[in-house]
Amino acid sequence: MAVIDGTSRLRKVLMCRPDFLVSAAPINVISEQYTEPLDHDKMMQEYSAVVKAYQDNGVEVVQVTSGKKMPNAVFARDFGGDVKEGYILGRFKKPIRFEERRHYEDIMAGLGIPKIAEVTEGYFEGGDFAFIDEKTLAIGVIDRTNLTGVDEIRKQLEPYGYKVYAVKANPDYLHLDMCFNLVAPKLAIAYEAGLPEDFVTLVKEKGIKIISGTQDMIFKHGYNVEALGDNRVMSLKQNIFINEALRSEGMEVIEVDMTELLKAGGGVHCMTFPLERY
Incomplete structure (x- = not known):
């Protein structure tokens, strides 16, 4: 069984070690701020902490690595999307990520997960893919x-x-998962003012x-969280406003301390490709 929605119990994920991530490629408004080499040891510690947090919460982690031509493969979410029947293979827009497409396609084949859709003419990255309910999908x-x-x-x-609903927003926001995430069947976090009115209406x-929080929180990965199911969510330790708001709604917040990996432009949600959720 693959993924039936975005908030059922997360049982298995795919993650990629940041073995070849050396510097933050200036391909988005977050990463272009950082010109110094990244601290590799710190990134590995942060990655390992996320893996452990998943394992401690009953989630199996399939760990893979990439190669020198795929430095941003640590953001495993982006190669596609996953539904109950199989997965959707996306198509990257930025050349630095072109090599990842075949790499992840081979990994999914090795895992025995069928490809049921593929983008060949346009562009699609998994950070833009979100469930609203079992049969309703939003794509940024x-x-x-x-x-x-x-x-x-x-x-x-x-x-x-x-x-499938298209959700248009400011290109500076990068992906939908940077400004919107469903954390429980009837609860979401978002920069509401930056989303189309018709989409907000659909959600409600x-x-x-x-x-809803501020626009500034987008660039600090405030909305980039991962739902674990059973009213649990993984979030960054420094996301004080969101974490407190989630707890006030009865959510259990599993905090991870991450700052170095964020400089490359992605957070916990970006690093996680769900393989089984039911």
């Missing part, structure tokens, strides 16, 4: 995914009964409450 059209890619996915998933019509 922000910086790395375009409408052509969304249309390709929509057509290929339609036979499985999925409805589904009975989902939105904890």
